[in-house]
Amino acid sequence: MPLNEKFLKPYNPQETEPRIYKLWENSGFFNPDNLPKSYKLKTKSFSIVMPPPNATGVLHMGHALGLTIEDILIRYKRMRGFKTLWLPGTDHAAIATQARVEKEIYKKEGKTRHHLGRQALLKRIDAFVEENRHTMTSQMKTMGASCDWSREAFTLDEPRNLAVRTMFKKMYDDGLIYRGRRIVNWDPKGQTTISDDEIVYQEEKTIFYYFKYGPFTIGTSRPETKFGDKYVVMHPDDKRYGKYQDGQKLELEWINGPITATVVKDKAVDMEFGSGVMTITPWHDTADFDIAERHKLDKEQIIDERGKLLPIAGEFAGMKIADARAKVVEKLRAKGLVAKEEPYTHNLATAERTGGIIEPQVKLQWFVDVNKKFKIKSSKLKGIKSGSETSLKEIMRQAVASGEIKIIPEHFEKTYFHWIENLRDWCVSRQIWYGHRIPVWYHEPKCVPRAGHESDIEKCKEIIVAGEKPRCEFCDAEFIQDPDTLDTWFSSGLWTFSTLGWPAFAETATAGKPGPENDLANYHPTDVLETGYEILFFWVARMILISGYALGQIPFHTVYLHGTVRDAKGRKMSKSLGNGIDPIDVAKKFGADAGRMALIIGNTPGTDTNISEDKIRGYKHFGNKLWNIARFILENTEGVSHEENFEKYADRDAKLLAEAQNLLTDVTKDFEACRFYLAAEKLYHYVWHEFADKIIEESKTIIKSGDEKEKSSRRQFLLRTLEQLLKALHPFIPFVTEEIWSLWHQPTANRQPLTAKSNLLMIQEWPIAGSTE
RNA sequence: GGGCGGUUAGCUCAGUUGGUAGAGCGCGUCGUUGACGUCGAUGAGGUCAGAGGUUCGAAUCCUCUACCGCCCACCA
Numbered sequence: 005m006p007l008n009e010k011f012l013k014p015y016n017p018q019e020t021e022p023r024i025y026k027l028w029e030n031s032g033f034f035n036p037d038n039l040p041k042s043y044k045l046k047t048k049s050f051s052i053v054m055p056p057p058n059a060t061g062v063l064h065m066g067h068a069l070g071l072t073i074e075d076i077l078i079r080y081k082r083m084r085g086f087k088t089l090w091l092p093g094t095d096h097a098a099i100a101t102q103a104r105v106e107k108e109i110y111k112k113e114g115k116t117r118h119h120l121g122r123q124a125l126l127k128r129i130d131a132f133v134e135e136n137r138h139t140m141t142s143q144m145k146t147m148g149a150s151c152d153w154s155r156e157a158f159t160l161d162e163p164r165n166l167a168v169r170t171m172f173k174k175m176y177d178d179g180l181i182y183r184g185r186r187i188v189n190w191d192p193k194g195q196t197t198i199s200d201d202e203i204v205y206q207e208e209k210t211i212f213y214y215f216k217y218g219p220f221t222i223g224t225s226r227p228e229t230k231f232g233d234k235y236v237v238m239h240p241d242d243k244r245y246g247k248y249q250d251g252q253k254l255e256l257e258w259i260n261g262p263i264t265a266t267v268v269k270d271k272a273v274d275m276e277f278g279s280g281v282m283t284i285t286p287w288h289d290t291a292d293f294d295i296a297e298r299h300k301l302d303k304e305q306i307i308d309e310r311g312k313l314l315p316i317a318g319e320f321a322g323m324k325i326a327d328a329r330a331k332v333v334e335k336l337r338a339k340g341l342v343a344k345e346e347p348y349t350h351n352l353a354t355a356e357r358t359g360g361i362i363e364p365q366v367k368l369q370w371f372v373d374v375n376k377k378f379k380i381k382s383s384k385l386k387g388i389k390s391g392s393e394t395s396l397k398e399i400m401r402q403a404v405a406s407g408e409i410k411i412i413p414e415h416f417e418k419t420y421f422h423w424i425e426n427l428r429d430w431c432v433s434r435q436i437w438y439g440h441r442i443p444v445w446y447h448e449p450k451c452v453p454r455a456g457h458e459s460d461i462e463k464c465k466e467i468i469v470a471g472e473k474p475r476c477e478f479c480d481a482e483f484i485q486d487p488d489t490l491d492t493w494f495s496s497g498l499w500t501f502s503t504l505g506w507p508a509f510a511e512t513a514t515a516g517k518p519g520p521e522n523d524l525a526n527y528h529p530t531d532v533l534e535t536g537y538e539i540l541f542f543w544v545a546r547m548i549l550i551s552g553y554a555l556g557q558i559p560f561h562t563v564y565l566h567g568t569v570r571d572a573k574g575r576k577m578s579k580s581l582g583n584g585i586d587p588i589d590v591a592k593k594f595g596a597d598a599g600r601m602a603l604i605i606g607n608t609p610g611t612d613t614n615i616s617e618d619k620i621r622g623y624k625h626f627g628n629k630l631w632n633i634a635r636f637i638l639e640n641t642e643g644v645s646h647e648e649n650f651e652k653y654a655d656r657d658a659k660l661l662a663e664a665q666n667l668l669t670d671v672t673k674d675f676e677a678c679r680f681y682l683a684a685e686k687l688y689h690y691v692w693h694e695f696a697d698k699i700i701e702e703s704k705t706i707i708k709s710g711d712e713k714e715k716s717s718r719r720q721f722l723l724r725t726l727e728q729l730l731k732a733l734h735p736f737i738p739f740v741t742e743e744i745w746s747l748w749h750q751p752t753a754n755r756q757p758l759t760a761k762s763n764l765l766m767i768q769e770w771p772i773a774g775s776t777e
Numbered sequence: 778g779g780g781c782g783g784u785u786a787g788c789u790c791a792g793u794u795g796g797u798a799g800a801g802c803g804c805g806u807c808g809u810u811g812a813c814g815u816c817g818a819u820g821a822g823g824u825c826a827g828a829g830g831u832u833c834g835a836a837u838c839c840u841c842u843a844c845c846g847c848c849c850a851c852c853a
Contacts, residue, residue, distance in 0.1 A: 014813080423848090426850075
């Protein structure tokens with residue numbers, strides 16, 4: 005059999021891709037500890053920790069793009085001889101997942117989480133997540149992801165939980181985590197607090213009311229919150245109200261009868277807006293809360309956690325706020341207190357996950373203090389010395405400002421700094437059940453010391469931060485764990501090192517030694533973090549914060565931000581539009597290689613990209629083109645062995661060879677600069693329009709009628725260039741290149757393997773040597 | 778309100794440090810039984826949003842304008 009008969013048919017990705025993936029997986033080479041001795045291993049490592057996709061469903065095109073970029077980097081670096089680790093994982097995505105399962109249970113069984121109870125709900129969620137994780141893992145394999153499955157992690161598994169508990173305690177002990185009564189974003193629908201970043205604003209057309217409030221006219225868009233308003237605030241410089249003194253008391257008629265109001269002067273009031281006078285509702289408004297804090301004013305809760313009015317509302321108590329608004333206005337109107345109404349448009353805060361309308365509430369929550377100065381024990385961060393005084397905000401700023409972390413594309417650095425400047429303390433507690441439970445225990449009931457310990461009451465701790473349930477030394481009371489869980493981004497913030505053996509091996513990890521227990525020394529800081537620009541703040545910044553604080557290290561050197569994948573017309577892919585493309589369907593229809601190529605070409609970092617089936621089809625054709633190029637070359641070089649050090653090239657071939665080397669050098673530079681879109685396009689263009697259209701065309705004549713020297717020179721050129729192109733294309737289209745490689749190097753009657761060390765293409769040496777990194 | 782992008786061929790987009798505009802798809806014409814019809818050859822098509830400036834030279838740098846998009850923000 006002269007040529008493998010597979011070449012007689014068009015390339016078949018559906019048959020090939022799963023088979024090739026198994027070949028790779030069975031080789032063990034995804035695990036850097038298993039790379040063969042023949043492999044010219046550098047001592048330097050290269051590592052990426054995969055951004056864990058949410059375990060809420062299936063992978064979409066955005067994941068496919070991320071995975072492709074990461075796999076390109078990993079395969080490239082592996083071929084360059086780095087000890088290359090790509091560590092995969094999934095995210096428990098606390099709120100999103102719990103909301104999803106709760107919704108499903110409610111739909112099917114009409115039960116809420118309160119019917120089920122904590123343990124039962126968690127069991128249901130675990131089952132749901134387990135199934136999704138399995139699906140997602142197999143999808144990643146379909147896409148060709150060459151990650152080390154032996155190190156797979158989950159943000160909520162035992163090692164990650166240990167990391168989270170340890171970190172929480174460390175930050176608490178350092179005074180960087182505190183419990184405080186602060187105004188938070190309360191989602192009445194999800195019954196939880198959410199972070200600022202989880203809010204989406206929706207434009208709402210409403211009415212802006214002016215009410216008579218004693219001698220003043222106050223403006224508000226929320227009459228239903230005004231029951232407890234007993235402070236009237238104006239700017240200290242506002243001449244219109246100069247005759248009123250700060251602290252002055254006034255008797256006036258209000259919603260439910262006469263009240264005593266107090267004048268407060270504060271610069272937060274905008275003299276230009278409304279009447280320049282407002283009353284405040286500190287319990288339910290951030291700005292009002294701040295004013296109340298500054299002047300040490302009373303704060304009263306008006307609305308409960310379910311969005312209903314409390315007894316302070318008098319006759320309106322128990323009413324939903326949405327219903328109360330009109331009623332309150334009606335009553336004020338009847339009392340002759342409505343001065344004016346005008347149409348008004350503002351932004352309504354809603355919860356991203358549940359769609360609930362945010363009602364700010366004052367609550368006891370756990371916060372990470374981003375401004376507090378502390379002494380960092382050991383720091384390798386540029387510009388922050390061990391033992392120096394710094395703050396979490398400063399760590400975040402400095403890591404990027406010093407150039408130690410580079411963000412691609414660069415202009416996102418500006419966005420990053422802008423965000424840090426406006427950053428406030430990070431509320432990390434969530435009132436949901438799914439997630440890392442806050443490792444805090446409360447002494448309840450209060451300590452009643454056993455006989456003989458009465459004098460120890462002073463030493464008894466009411467709050468203990470610990471992983472395990474503590475015991476009181478002096479009495480028999482139980483400690484009760486805080487019912488809340490942690491913001492999912494807290495555990496995500498530890499991801500680059502909780503996956504590499506922190507804290508279990510933090511002290512013992514040794515660089516240069518193989519094995520997961522040494523990963524922290526071998527692979528941290530990681531090299532590249534590849535993710536979507538939309539989670540720059542949520543996640544990237546938090547990783548920099550936590551890694552900088554706990555390890556005194558940056559979590560990664562380079563941040564590569566990809567854009568959103570949209571449909572052919574530039575619309576977001578969504579279920580309601582029905583315009584989504586499923587990466588698994590793509591693999592089935594066109595092959596994963598085609599999908600990868602289509603996602604990469606024309607896609608610059610930080611910019612959204614449009615994709616259509618037409619585009620993907622085009623790259624399926626490319627795979628087939630390459631297949632046929634290989635077929636032609638192998639058919640026409642039967643019995644010819646590829647001499648790696650062939651020197652007797654004809655002039656024409658020497659020139660072509662130099663051109664090919666230039667291209668490969670150029671492409672290598674693009675790889676180093678993360679310009680994958682350019683590298684792929686250049687290779688595509690060369691393969692199709694130079695190598696195939698021109699070089700192979702003219703080779704037909706040479707092979708048919710050239711002299712012996714010309715023929716052998718051309719044959720060597722073709723073999724050599726094919727080999728190099730397969731290598732250079734492998735990171736982009738790993739399946740078809742590997743398949744061609746394996747067919748080529750299968751020993752047959754007429755063909756010997758390329759070299760004795762022939763093995764999988766994925767661990768061959770990159771065609772361009774030398775130090776370009 | 779603040780910040781950040783974008784505006785290049787019919788469509789979707791590249792254009793890395795300034796050196797007389799590129800790709801894919803689509804379109805026109807022609808061709809080809811053995812690498813490939815998932816093909817080949819060839820062609821049409823752009824005052825690079827507009828104005829001004831810097832420069833020997835600008836799609837690329839600077840300023841302004843217009844339109845589009847995204848992010849952030851406690852104007853009650």
